[in-house]
Amino acid sequence: KPPIVVSDLADAMGLKPFQLMADLIKLQVFVAPHQAIEPEVAEKLCDQHGFKFEREKREKGAGVHKVEEVFVEPEPEEDVPEDKLELRAPIITFMGHVDHGKTSLLDYVRNSRVAAGEAGGITQHIGAYGVKDDQGRPITLLDTPGHAIFSKMRARGADITDIVVLVVAADDGIMPQTKEAIDHAKAAEKTIIVAVNKCDVAGADPTRVRTQLMEHGLTPVDFGGDIECVDVSAKTGAGMEDLLELLALQAEVLELSANPTANARAAVIEARVQAGKGATATVIVESGTLKVGMPFICGPFSGKIKSMLDDNGKPVKTAGPATPVELLGFAELPNVGDEVVEMESERAAKKLASERQGEKRNERLGGAQKSRLDDFMALA
């Protein structure tokens, strides 16, 4: 078998020999670039750089080594060392039936909490806001991305919500989507706080809402249960301080933390194509810290963070856990519910993306063939 020379191996991986020398020293292997290393050592080096080491047999019986790139998406960190954890803002999602006032409630909180002048003239709706609670601690509010997306994120483990605010209009009561929201929140074992909205409207019946909640297995505190219910109005602002106080209290109980130094991951909650910006997405950082210039993978697409805007539309260079930002730098429109995951290099991100696109194509082709076969069988 031919020797595995360090400089050849570096070449095969598109690296300079000196880039491997440091790794070799760490492995306690002291060789010069023109010298040979053991296959086990070569394998380790390949592994560290996202390559798979393979030995191939040649016709004449002489072996040759071949390195093949295999990039994988970094897994979420599991057991985070205690000293790396930092407190983070709770992520609070407003859910409920259409027109019951989710967006209005969010807008009310935002407008009442944003210091005068800070938001500027144009407030862009990105569906996720960071605000401060009454103690000045940050909280992140999320307009419901739709129940289907909520379930999808949960199924993928990208479930970012900490607390669900169930919005029920007092003049309408529990409706089909309210019921869905309750089922989702229960299945995902989320803390539920109920905002009984539109209490200013003539014909509002907050007591009836409470009775209906009980019928759906949520017993309000004032009925002897453990579900906090607050009567509010997004129009007049009545009860909003109470709601915010409750949220802050609940967040404190949960003691949420994340590792800002971990490999960055962020969940896509909205995506759209915008004139002059191209494909953009609103993301919420789950762990690690997004940085301008960072290469990433998002579903079948690779990208590199071109710029980021905060919820006031101001450019930011970094975004840590629980922060919502608008992200620019996608090659294609990402899927809502997918995750933006930091990759080691642009090359790695691109390679993984093309692999995934190839897989998708094969799936589609396979599917088409199968359906043709099914048609054929149906005719037979």
Ligand code: GDP
């Ligand atoms: P969403 O579909 O749950 O996001 O509901 P919206 O926030 O879009 O509200 C639907 C409609 O109800 C809008 O016309 C709001 O102005 C109105 N609305 C929302 N909250 C209140 C409220 O507390 N009182 C009154 N009177 N109208 C409200």
Ligand code: MG
């Ligand atoms: Mg809305």
